[in-house]
Amino acid sequence: MVKPNKILEKINKAKSKAIVEEPIIEEESESEVEVEVEVEGEEEEEEEEEELEETKNESTNTDNKKDQSIYTKKRVLFTSTRGIGSKYRHLMSDLISLIPHSKKEDKIDDRKTLSLINETCEMKSCNYAVLFDVRKGTDCFLWMAKTPLGPTVKFHITNVHTLEELQMTGNCLKGSRPFLQFDKSFDSEVHLQLIKELITQIYSTPKGHVKSKPFFDHIFSFFYQDGRIWFRNYQITDQEFKKESLLTEIGPRMIMHIDKIFSDGFGGNVLYSNPNYVSPNNTRSDHKLSKANKYIKRKHQKSQAQERQKVSFIEPNEVDTIFDN
Amino acid sequence: MVSKGSKPANGKKVVTQKKSAVAKKSPAVAKKTISNASAIAKKPTTQKQPTKTPINKKKQSKEIGEFDEDSLKQQLRDMISNGGSFDDDDDEDFDSDVNEQDVMDFDDSEDDGADDFYSEEEEEEEEEDVYGNDLNEEDGEEDDSENNDVDDLYDEMNSGEEEDDEEEEEEEIEAPKSTKRLNKKIEISGDAFQGFASVSDILKEEAKKTKKAPELIREINSDEEVLDENGELVDSENEMDKEEKRQQQLQQQQQKSIRSKYVVNDIEAMKNKLREFRLSGQKTPWIHSLTVTSSSPLEIADIHDDFNREIAFYKQTLQGVTECERLCVQHGLTVRRKPDFFAEMIKSDQQMHKIKTNIQSEKKRVETAEMIRKKREIKKFGKQVQTQKLQERQKQKSDAIESVKKWRKNREKGNVSDEFNIDLIDDIAAKNDRKKVEKSKLPVKGDKRKKKDAKYGFGGKKRYAKTNDKKSTNDMSGFSVKKNNEDRDYSRGKGGKMNKGGKGGKAGKGGKADAGRGGSRAAKQSRPGKSKRAGGRK
Numbered sequence: 001m002v003k004p005n006k007i008l009e010k011i012n013k014a015k016s017k018a019i020v021e022e023p024i025i026e027e028e029s030e031s032e033v034e035v036e037v038e039v040e041g042e043e044e045e046e047e048e049e050e051e052l053e054e055t056k057n058e059s060t061n062t063d064n065k066k067d068q069s070i071y072t073k074k075r076v077l078f079t080s081t082r083g084i085g086s087k088y089r090h091l092m093s094d095l096i097s098l099i100p101h102s103k104k105e106d107k108i109d110d111r112k113t114l115s116l117i118n119e120t121c122e123m124k125s126c127n128y129a130v131l132f133d134v135r136k137g138t139d140c141f142l143w144m145a146k147t148p149l150g151p152t153v154k155f156h157i158t159n160v161h162t163l164e165e166l167q168m169t170g171n172c173l174k175g176s177r178p179f180l181q182f183d184k185s186f187d188s189e190v191h192l193q194l195i196k197e198l199i200t201q202i203y204s205t206p207k208g209h210v211k212s213k214p215f216f217d218h219i220f221s222f223f224y225q226d227g228r229i230w231f232r233n234y235q236i237t238d239q240e241f242k243k244e245s246l247l248t249e250i251g252p253r254m255i256m257h258i259d260k261i262f263s264d265g266f267g268g269n270v271l272y273s274n275p276n277y278v279s280p281n282n283t284r285s286d287h288k289l290s291k292a293n294k295y296i297k298r299k300h301q302k303s304q305a306q307e308r309q310k311v312s313f314i315e316p317n318e319v320d321t322i323f324d325n
Numbered sequence: 326m327v328s329k330g331s332k333p334a335n336g337k338k339v340v341t342q343k344k345s346a347v348a349k350k351s352p353a354v355a356k357k358t359i360s361n362a363s364a365i366a367k368k369p370t371t372q373k374q375p376t377k378t379p380i381n382k383k384k385q386s387k388e389i390g391e392f393d394e395d396s397l398k399q400q401l402r403d404m405i406s407n408g409g410s411f412d413d414d415d416d417e418d419f420d421s422d423v424n425e426q427d428v429m430d431f432d433d434s435e436d437d438g439a440d441d442f443y444s445e446e447e448e449e450e451e452e453e454d455v456y457g458n459d460l461n462e463e464d465g466e467e468d469d470s471e472n473n474d475v476d477d478l479y480d481e482m483n484s485g486e487e488e489d490d491e492e493e494e495e496e497e498i499e500a501p502k503s504t505k506r507l508n509k510k511i512e513i514s515g516d517a518f519q520g521f522a523s524v525s526d527i528l529k530e531e532a533k534k535t536k537k538a539p540e541l542i543r544e545i546n547s548d549e550e551v552l553d554e555n556g557e558l559v560d561s562e563n564e565m566d567k568e569e570k571r572q573q574q575l576q577q578q579q580q581k582s583i584r585s586k587y588v589v590n591d592i593e594a595m596k597n598k599l600r601e602f603r604l605s606g607q608k609t610p611w612i613h614s615l616t617v618t619s620s621s622p623l624e625i626a627d628i629h630d631d632f633n634r635e636i637a638f639y640k641q642t643l644q645g646v647t648e649c650e651r652l653c654v655q656h657g658l659t660v661r662r663k664p665d666f667f668a669e670m671i672k673s674d675q676q677m678h679k680i681k682t683n684i685q686s687e688k689k690r691v692e693t694a695e696m697i698r699k700k701r702e703i704k705k706f707g708k709q710v711q712t713q714k715l716q717e718r719q720k721q722k723s724d725a726i727e728s729v730k731k732w733r734k735n736r737e738k739g740n741v742s743d744e745f746n747i748d749l750i751d752d753i754a755a756k757n758d759r760k761k762v763e764k765s766k767l768p769v770k771g772d773k774r775k776k777k778d779a780k781y782g783f784g785g786k787k788r789y790a791k792t793n794d795k796k797s798t799n800d801m802s803g804f805s806v807k808k809n810n811e812d813r814d815y816s817r818g819k820g821g822k823m824n825k826g827g828k829g830g831k832a833g834k835g836g837k838a839d840a841g842r843g844g845s846r847a848a849k850q851s852r853p854g855k856s857k858r859a860g861g862r863k
Contacts, residue, residue, distance in 0.1 A: 042386060071614075097671055107427070150602065174670055179645065179649040183618075207612045245650075247639055
């Protein structure tokens with residue numbers, strides 16, 4: 001597992017090294033000046049210079065590599081709880097196949113100790129985790145987390161369409177890096193910014209990842225509509241005789257409803273909880289309740305209708321009845 | 326906010342009255358009753374009250390018929406002129422009241438759904454209360470009856486709209502709704518209880534009410550304050566705008582209060598977290614993230630309109646793609662794969678084949694459906710077309726024959742003025758006719774001769790005419806089982822099943838005999854039925 005703190009330390013060290021190296025070079029250059037005064041052994045000096053340049057280049061290269069390792073060395077752990085249905089299992093496998101820097105883990109038996117995922121991440125050297133928590137075989141909750149320091153976002157997933165479905169005709173390379181596209185509304189609020197950052201970190205495949213391919217033929221797009229996040233995956237193909245490229249949907253599709261944001265990996269304080277979120281249990285019970293008590297409702301409606309009729313009765317105007325007699 | 330001292334008393338009452346009620350719900354119910362009371366109590370304090378009451382009075386008096394026509398007209402005029410604004414004010418007043426109530430009861434959110442369904446029972450209870458204890462509530466209801474009715478209408482419309490919304494959103498909206506309904510209901514029940522009694526009674530009760538109402542308000546002090554503010558607001562000139570704003574505020578408050586336990590939006594902490602967990606404390610370079618944000622937020626009128634929604638999504642992603650490709654070029658990344666680069670795809674070939682066949686089958690299905698539809702249409706009109714054609718042909722034929730006859734007649738008469746073209750057309754027909762014409766010149770047969778000819782035949786070869794040949798033996802058309810068995814004697818009774826086989830056998834023989842008999846008549850013609858033959862003789 002790579003702790004960000006450690007990484008930061010490493011970077012600082014590397015930077016400090018670079019800083020330390022520079023003055024030495026300067027000193028030597030000063031010595032060069034000294035040497036220049038002496039006419040002899042110019043060639044040697046030149047050689048020395050070349051060597052120095054090479055070392056410089058090397059050092060910058062290593063710096064770059066270390067910098068990039070933050071981005072490149074990332075892995076996402078995919079797990080699910082027990083009792084995940086076929087639909088969500090397919091969804092999970094789809095996402096795994098679409099995200100080359102992912103690792104699949106065994107199902108989790110105990111839903112109460114989700115914080116154990118942090119440890120499994122450490123064991124599997126993953127720094128992100130995605131959990132499919134399916135309850136009652138119907139309600140799927142998607143947890144996305146940066147482990148172990150957080151944050152964690154819990155979504156409720158609805159309207160899932162997997163790759164298996166036949167109406168989505170697109171296709172793309174396995175392991176090609178996706179473009180990510182976000183709606184502007186993600187920048188409007190802080191929690192959405194947080195979610196956006198987390199999603200980009202989890203979904204974007206770093207450049208030069210071992211399993212990745214150096215072409216771009218699909219795009220993940222995220223929209224924030226109706227208080228939910230809509231996920232789409234399109235294939236990009238060139239269109240004949242046209243500048244614009246053609247998009248065909250690959251799938252999967254899903255709608256993510258934000259439930260909560262936690263400060264740590266699978267735990268910690270609640271940073272945000274969605275006021276508009278209604279748990280599927282509640283919606284179900286509401287639905288049942290709305291169906292219940294038909295008789296009472298009907299009676300109520302009848303009484304109301306009577307009242308309305310009473311009120312809405314307008315006495316005929318005098319003018320209207322002029323010609324009646 | 327609600328004074329909790331008063332709660333249990335009411336609550337107990339309710340519980341005792343409906344024994345079946347779950348203990349959980351009783352506090353909520355109690356709250357409702359209080360809130361109703363308060364709602365009623367609030368009315369007198371609002372400044373609109375005096376303006377409305379006369380109208381009420383007038384209306385009621387109208388029914389009784391005490392007032393003159395002039396006053397009636399004026400009332401109507403007033404009502405009409407007040408019309409829109411009058412109603413709106415009412416609604417807002419009412420809504421705000423409701424909102425205040427909701428602000429009051431915090432823990433209600435979960436019970437509200439249930440309350441909806443207990444309202445009926447509560448109604449009854451409320452009535453009982455009215456009978457028993459305080460007349461105040463009744464009075465208040467009486468006064469507000471009209472307003473409430475209007476409100477009912479408004480709320481009805483509102484609720485209809487709201488129900489169309491998503492279920493998930495409904496829950497939150499429903500909380501206030503249920504309380505609204507409850508209020509109205511109970512007030513209506515008051516009406517129902519009293520009916521439209523005489524004006525004097527009502528006036529008396531009104532007078533009573535104005536005195537007693539303040540007591541009720543005192544129970545809920547916090548509410549009183551809010552109401553007073555409301556009252557001032559109503560007074561001010563741009564009352565509408567302000568009230569709307571206020572309503573919005575209240576709604577927001579209410580929304581928060583409903584889920585006050587759960588709603589957390591710790592912006593500072595989130596900002597910190599965001600700063601903390603961003604890779605290396607800043608945005609990741611584009612080469613690694615490949616992330617693009619749209620220039621303008623997507624606006625979709627109706628999210629449930631699948632087609633338009635998907636189109637909007639598509640368009641925005643297309644913009645994103647062009648942007649991404651531009652950036653790719655900037656960063657020196659190859660976008661498209663080479664045509665000779667083959668690698669594993671997300672969807673297997675099998676899957677893609679399935680998709681293809683699915684598309685094709687769908688196309689076929691559509692085509693066949695169209696074909697069938699067309700065929701059906703053709704079938705519908707086909708019969709008409711056929712009959713039309715037949716008629717046309719018949720007409721043509723008859724026309725032709727007619728013309729020929731005409732022409733011939735003309736010729737017989739010696740008119741040579743017939744048209745040339747007819748002559749040409751009927752050249753062949755004329756040739757055929759020539760023989761007939763010659764025949765017509767022959768001496769005509771007498772009737773007797775004709776009959777004899779019919780009976781015995783005439784001309785041609787007489788010999789072997791009656792002998793059987795292959796055709797005549799195979800011809801069974803003249804045979805009928807019934808006739809064949811005519812001569813059988815059934816007087817002995819039916820032999821049951823056993824006899825049937827025998828009959829069949831004999832029938833075969835009979836057939837032969839019959840064919841033999843019928844041989845005299847040319848085998849081509851079938852012998853007509855007996856009745857017809859008898860008729861012919863006559």
